[in-house]
Amino acid sequence: MDDERAIVAHHGFGCSETIDLKLGAPLATAAAARSQPTSSRGLANRGTILQDAESRLKALFVDGLDGHAGAYRSFLQALTRHLRGYLRRRMPHYRDDVEDLVQEILLAVHNARHTWRPDEPLTAWLHAIARYKLMDFFRSHARREFLNDPLDDHADLLADSDDEPAQARHDIGKLLEELPDRQRLPIVHMKLEGLSVTETARLTGLSESAVKVGVHRGLKALAALIRGRR
Amino acid sequence: MKTDDLIGLLANQVTRVDRGAVSRRFAKALLLGALGSLILMSMVFGVRHDLGSVARTALFWAKLAYPLAIAVAAMLAVMRLGRPGARAGYTWALIALPFIAVWAAGVLVLDGAAPDARWPLVMGQTWSTCPFNILLLSVPTFPAVFWTVRSLAPTRLRLAGAVAGLLASSTATIVYCLHCPEMSPAFWSVWYAIGMLMPAGIGAWLGPKLLRW
Numbered sequence: 001m002d003d004e005r006a007i008v009a010h011h012g013f014g015c016s017e018t019i020d021l022k023l024g025a026p027l028a029t030a031a032a033a034r035s036q037p038t039s040s041r042g043l044a045n046r047g048t049i050l051q052d053a054e055s056r057l058k059a060l061f062v063d064g065l066d067g068h069a070g071a072y073r074s075f076l077q078a079l080t081r082h083l084r085g086y087l088r089r090r091m092p093h094y095r096d097d098v099e100d101l102v103q104e105i106l107l108a109v110h111n112a113r114h115t116w117r118p119d120e121p122l123t124a125w126l127h128a129i130a131r132y133k134l135m136d137f138f139r140s141h142a143r144r145e146f147l148n149d150p151l152d153d154h155a156d157l158l159a160d161s162d163d164e165p166a167q168a169r170h171d172i173g174k175l176l177e178e179l180p181d182r183q184r185l186p187i188v189h190m191k192l193e194g195l196s197v198t199e200t201a202r203l204t205g206l207s208e209s210a211v212k213v214g215v216h217r218g219l220k221a222l223a224a225l226i227r228g229r230r
Numbered sequence: 231m232k233t234d235d236l237i238g239l240l241a242n243q244v245t246r247v248d249r250g251a252v253s254r255r256f257a258k259a260l261l262l263g264a265l266g267s268l269i270l271m272s273m274v275f276g277v278r279h280d281l282g283s284v285a286r287t288a289l290f291w292a293k294l295a296y297p298l299a300i301a302v303a304a305m306l307a308v309m310r311l312g313r314p315g316a317r318a319g320y321t322w323a324l325i326a327l328p329f330i331a332v333w334a335a336g337v338l339v340l341d342g343a344a345p346d347a348r349w350p351l352v353m354g355q356t357w358s359t360c361p362f363n364i365l366l367l368s369v370p371t372f373p374a375v376f377w378t379v380r381s382l383a384p385t386r387l388r389l390a391g392a393v394a395g396l397l398a399s400s401t402a403t404i405v406y407c408l409h410c411p412e413m414s415p416a417f418w419s420v421w422y423a424i425g426m427l428m429p430a431g432i433g434a435w436l437g438p439k440l441l442r443w
Contacts, residue, residue, distance in 0.1 A: 073241035112383035115313045128314030132385040173231035191239045
């Protein structure tokens with residue numbers, strides 16, 4: 001059973017928005033595929049679509065890790081659509097918090113991007129982060145949804161897609177102003193104004209490595225601030 | 231800030247990820263932590279006087295191999311636990327193996343000993359202090375290991391904390407071997423194990439607080 005689940009999950013990585021994969025559905029479809037031969041071709045077709053989506057997402061992410069901003073941006077945009085769908089379905093009583101959590105997960109994915117290994121499926125990694133943040137959210141809201149949710153599979157992460165942003169309640173731009181200068185200035189110059197490391201170093205009087213460290217630590221501190229506001 | 235703006239912020243001038251950084255950080259932290267334990271050990275307990283002669287016996291190296299094997303396994307496990315979605319898999323068996331081997335050796339030693347010699351083989355001279363000495367020597371390694379694990383992204387915080395605690399205590403135990411006069415596997419199988427599991431328990435307790443991200 002475990003193997004089957006793994007196989008279905010593997011095909012489920014890139015599950016596109018046109019497919020309605022409900023909670024716990026991978027197991028059910030696996031069972032259905034066994035008992036009804038007619039549906040197995042549909043499953044195979046879907047598997048191909050999903051794998052395409054996974055490999056597309058992975059290609060963008062890998063380029064992003066190499067420092068290609070454009071590919072990384074496309075990856076984050078695609079991930080955002082999936083996260084919105086994933087979260088809206090899972091926290092119906094907290095619709096107003098969805099966009100905040102989307103932003104928090106994006107920041108978490110960015111801050112943890114060095115922990116992904118090329119031999120691991122990207123969707124499993126993304127799902128583990130999204131799920132961790134969702135559980136953490138429920139824990140801090142101490143509601144029973146936390147107990148209700150434990151069954152889902154990493155295929156579910158890409159099952160829903162939602163392109164419609166809601167209003168975030170906490171403004172990351174304002175939180176940014178709370179950071180100390182040696183973290184805030186590198187982020188403002190490099191990440192908002194798009195200056196290079198060298199230009200930022202010249203402008204701030206920091207060394208180039210201090211600029212890089214400032215960005216890195218600043219984004220981690222920002223994540224902690226967001227978590228504290230929840 | 232809108233989500234699109236945040237995406238722009240994250241993607242803008244994104245730097246290349248350094249894949250070796252995690253391993254370097256682990257190596258640095260463990261070396262510094264072990265150095266701290268070594269200084270603490272030589273100040274508080276002192277290196278055993280017969281180290282020169284005992285280092286020529288196989289038993290001494292077997293004793294050293296015990297915490298070393300646990301440290302290596304705990305290191306592998308914590309690296310996996312620190313990566314979202316990765317499975318710990320066979321590393322659990324690797325952690326259990328040294329404990330089982332020493333327990334088996336302890337049983338063999340006791341089995342070959344005369345009945346009235348068995349009790350001293352288990353209790354040794356230092357049973358009442360040994361676990362706490364290991365706990366004390368874990369004081370430098372514990373924060374070093376947690377500092378490193380915090381740079382990863384563990385999603386099971388209690389488990390990651392426990393294994394991080396075990397990594398800290400097994401590293402401290404390697405250092406403690408340079409002092410500890412006990413040479414019976416029956417002794418190690420009980421008191422070393424307790425000494426190493428105490429910081430692991432503390433790690434499990436503190437994990438959700440220290441490792442949250």
